[in-house]
Amino acid sequence: MAKAQILPRDFYVDPPDVVARNLLGKLLVRRYETEARSRRKTERLAGRIVEAEAYFGLDDPAAHAFAGKTERNAVLFGPPGFAYVYFIYGMHFCMNICCEPEGQAGCVLLRALEPVEGLGTMARLRGLSADANSRLLTSGPGRLCQALGIVRETHNGIDVTSARSGLHVEDDGFRPEEIAVTRRIGIRKAAERPARFAIAGNRFVSG
DNA sequence: GGAGCGATGTCCT
DNA sequence: GGACATCGCTCCG
Numbered sequence: 148m149a150k151a152q153i154l155p156r157d158f159y160v161d162p163p164d165v166v167a168r169n170l171l172g173k174l175l176v177r178r179y180e181t182e183a184r185s186r187r188k189t190e191r192l193a194g195r196i197v198e199a200e201a202y203f204g205l206d207d208p209a210a211h212a213f214a215g216k217t218e219r220n221a222v223l224f225g226p227p228g229f230a231y232v233y234f235i236y237g238m239h240f241c242m243n244i245c246c247e248p249e250g251q252a253g254c255v256l257l258r259a260l261e262p263v264e265g266l267g268t269m270a271r272l273r274g275l276s277a278d279a280n281s282r283l284l285t286s287g288p289g290r291l292c293q294a295l296g297i298v299r300e301t302h303n304g305i306d307v308t309s310a311r312s313g314l315h316v317e318d319d320g321f322r323p324e325e326i327a328v329t330r331r332i333g334i335r336k337a338a339e340r341p342a343r344f345a346i347a348g349n350r351f352v353s354g
Numbered sequence: 355g356g357a358g359c360g361a362t363g364t365c366c367t
Numbered sequence: 368g369g370a371c372a373t374c375g376c377t378c379c380g
Contacts (some may be wrong), residue, residue, distance in 0.1 A: 200372070209372070219365065237362025239373050256372055289373045334372050358378085367369085 151319040156308045159227035159246040163201035163253035166246040167344045170196050170316070172323045175260055177295040178313040179268060190268055192295050194260025194285045195321065197349040200331050201342040202243070204252030209337040212252030222304050223252040230314060232292070232303040239289030242297050244307055244316070258343070260285035261351040262294070269294035287353045323347075 154173065159166055177192040202210040204223065211233070212223045222231045223245050231243040231254055243254040262269055262284045269284045270277050273294050285291040292298070297314065305312045325347035331338050332354045345352045 202372075211372080214366080217365080233372085234364060235371060236373050237364080237371090241372060243372085258372085287373070331372075335370090338372095356379090359376090361374095361376105363371105365369105365371090 149320055151317040153308060153310055154228075154316045154318055156226070156228040159244060159308075160248060161246060163203055163246050163255050164342055164344075166244070166253075167199040167201040167255040167342070168326060170199050170244075170255060170257075171326060171344055171346050172196065172321045174263065174317040174319055174321075175257065175291075175295070176264075176315055176317055177297065179265070179296055180313075190265055192265035192268060193263045193317075194291065194295070195263055196257060196259075196316075197261050198257075198259035198343070198345040198352045200256040200258055200344070202254050202256060203340075203342075204247070204254075207337060207340070209331065209334045209340070210252070210254070212254070216252075220252070223254050225249055228306060228308040230302050230305050230307050232297060232299045234299055235289070240292040240298055241288040242292050242302070256288060257291060258288050259345075259351050259353045260291050260294075261349060272296050282351060286351045 174193050179190045179192050181188050204212045211220045216224045226249040227246045243256045245254045247253040285294045307315050323346045327345045327347040329343045331343045
């Protein structure tokens with residue numbers, strides 16, 4: 148298998164439904180730094196994207212960008228390939244990657260990963276025991292952020308096309324066999340739009 | 355295994 | 368003041 152490549156900015160220029168579909172099978176990688184007994188240690192946490200939802204910006208009543216640009220959603224209106232991380236229900240973070248050219252506000256919500264590297268640390272960050280069911284680690288938008296230590300303060304607005312960000316997406320050559328398309332879940336407005344993409348049959352898909 | 359529900363911070367009206 | 372792109376717990380069958 149060829150060396151994994153970080154997805155370039157061009158990857159994210161397309162409309163969000165195209166990007167969401169293309170993200171399936173790619174690796175979300177987090178460089179996680181810990182300091183134990185005054186020794187700094189960097190660990191790689193990685194999960195394969197198995198579920199993603201498209202949000203269409205100003206045309207989409209369900210999208211955060213729908214009502215126009217605000218301080219909170221400003222990242223969505225910027226150039227493609229940046230993380231939009233927000234806080235929801237008083238206790239969870241969700242991670243999106245903005246797409247489309249600058250000025251257009253489409254984005255892709257990452258809804259589930261298949262954990263690949265650093266499962267022990269993921270379990271600890273999730274508050275689970277090391278032998279917990281791995282499906283509980285990253286199966287859901289709030290869960291995957293917690294498992295990878297993704298928080299708004301640190302990660303909102305960072306460039307996911309740069310290895311230096313500590314949060315990026317890689318193509319390691321994996322290609323999904325079959326992709327399922329369904330209506331979006333967990334939302335009230337415009338949920339019927341067929342904009343949820345998942346790797347068919349993968350047990351880490353949420354919902 | 356599924357329905358019901360409470361927790362809880364931030365943003366927008 | 369209400370809504371919210373969620374999660375985990377309880378209760379029920």
